[in-house]
Amino acid sequence: MSNVLYQFSKYLVKAKAVVLLTVMATLFLQCDNKKEPEFHLRASLLVNESHTWFQAFEYFSEILEERTDGRIILDNYHSEQLAKEIEAIRLIRAGVIDMTTTGSPLSNWVEILTFCELPFLLRDSTDMRVLINSDIGKRMEQEMIDQIGLRPLGQFPGGPRHLTSNKPIKHPDDLQGLIVRVPNVPSFVTAWEALGAKPTPMAFSEVFTSLQQGTVEAQENGFAIIKAAGFYEVQKYVNKTAHVVSWTYPVIGEKQFQSFPEDLKTIFLKAVEDMVKYEHKLFLESQKKIVAELEAAGMTIVEVDKDAFGEAARASIFNSLSPEMQNVYNDILKLREK
Numbered sequence: 292m293s294n295v296l297y298q299f300s301k302y303l304v305k306a307k308a309v310v311l312l313t314v315m316a317t318l319f320l321q322c323d324n325k326k327e328p329e330f331h332l333r334a335s336l337l338v339n340e341s342h343t344w345f346q347a348f349e350y351f352s353e354i355l356e357e358r359t360d361g362r363i364i365l366d367n368y369h370s371e372q373l374a375k376e377i378e379a380i381r382l383i384r385a386g387v388i389d390m391t392t393t394g395s396p397l398s399n400w401v402e403i404l405t406f407c408e409l410p411f412l413l414r415d416s417t418d419m420r421v422l423i424n425s426d427i428g429k430r431m432e433q434e435m436i437d438q439i440g441l442r443p444l445g446q447f448p449g450g451p452r453h454l455t456s457n458k459p460i461k462h463p464d465d466l467q468g469l470i471v472r473v474p475n476v477p478s479f480v481t482a483w484e485a486l487g488a489k490p491t492p493m494a495f496s497e498v499f500t501s502l503q504q505g506t507v508e509a510q511e512n513g514f515a516i517i518k519a520a521g522f523y524e525v526q527k528y529v530n531k532t533a534h535v536v537s538w539t540y541p542v543i544g545e546k547q548f549q550s551f552p553e554d555l556k557t558i559f560l561k562a563v564e565d566m567v568k569y570e571h572k573l574f575l576e577s578q579k580k581i582v583a584e585l586e587a588a589g590m591t592i593v594e595v596d597k598d599a600f601g602e603a604a605r606a607s608i609f610n611s612l613s614p615e616m617q618n619v620y621n622d623i624l625k626l627r628e629k
Contacts, residue, residue, distance in 0.1 A: 302625070330555070332364065332365040332366070334390035335388055335390075344594075347567075351562060376391070376393060383544040392540065404431055409511060418536060419538060425623075427623060445563060447538060448538050448574055451534075453513070455528060455542075461530070462595070467488075469509055471509045473492055482604045485603060485607035488509075509526070513532070523590045534596055541563070
């Protein structure tokens with residue numbers, strides 16, 4: 292009997308070994324047969340995971356991999372993990388990374404891009420859409436390609452930008468000497484200086500800690516970013532200045548885009564259309580509830596004298612533009628009259 296058991300145990304050991312080898316061989320073949328992507332893209336985003344821009348890029352990544360059968364893979368990095376916004380633009384131009392979202396910081400390369408977030412120019416989303424679809428808007432996008440080497444892929448609305456602070460700001464007189472973080476955009480510096488504040492350009496990823504430590508006393512952004520960045524933890528008031536009606540461009544390096552074969556270009560651009568639609572849906576849904584969420588988190592919404600802010604800043608902003616851009620500014624105002 293013991294010999295029978297011995298033989299049976301030997302059989303089990305061999306059987307297990309065969310099963311193990313079979314599984315290992317199968318896994319090896321699966322790994323070996325998995326295709327490497329033809330294009331492995333990386334996107335650097337300034338917002339965190341909860342923001343609609345990042346969520347839209349994640350959706351884009353999914354449908355892009357699916358529709359190209361894995362020929363294009365996109366990895367998304369939130370919260371400026373790869374690079375600050377300005378540096379991300381430089382890295383895309385150098386071919387180190389591939390995609391980001393950006394807007395007015397592009398005016399550091401091409402002045403006309405200042406109009407996608409020029410303070411106290413557009414009144415609402417209707418003005419914004421008119422500008423985007425105008426010849427001026429088309430020129431802005433073409434100059435991004437020709438002068439900077441970035442291809443715009445539609446637009447993500449940012450909503451009006453408002454000032455957050457730890458004291459209510461109802462009038463420009465309340466701003467005197469207040470240290471306000473602004474993006475690295477000349478027109479933003481000009482506007483807040485004209486209003487009596489002390490604007491401090493700073494990378495977005497540094498803002499929360501700077502507010503927490505008191506290095507800066509206020510910042511300005513749309514409701515969605517105020518919520519996503521957790522600024523309600525370090526700021527008490529949202530002052531509804533609506534000083535900028537803004538949008539951002541999802542972009543890819545033009546060299547990177549042109550490296551795709553024609554079939555992948557077609558698939559890529561169709562996926563872009565679907566990403567932009569998806570983000571707009573998320574944006575509209577979030578706007579309905581975000582103010583209530585900020586109030587529930589302890590922030591107070593403050594109505595301000597918008598006319599006083601605009602009157603105090605517009606002349607300085609206009610005078611800071613080159614003569615050619617002053618003509619463009621006036622042409623944009625004419626668009627509003629049509």
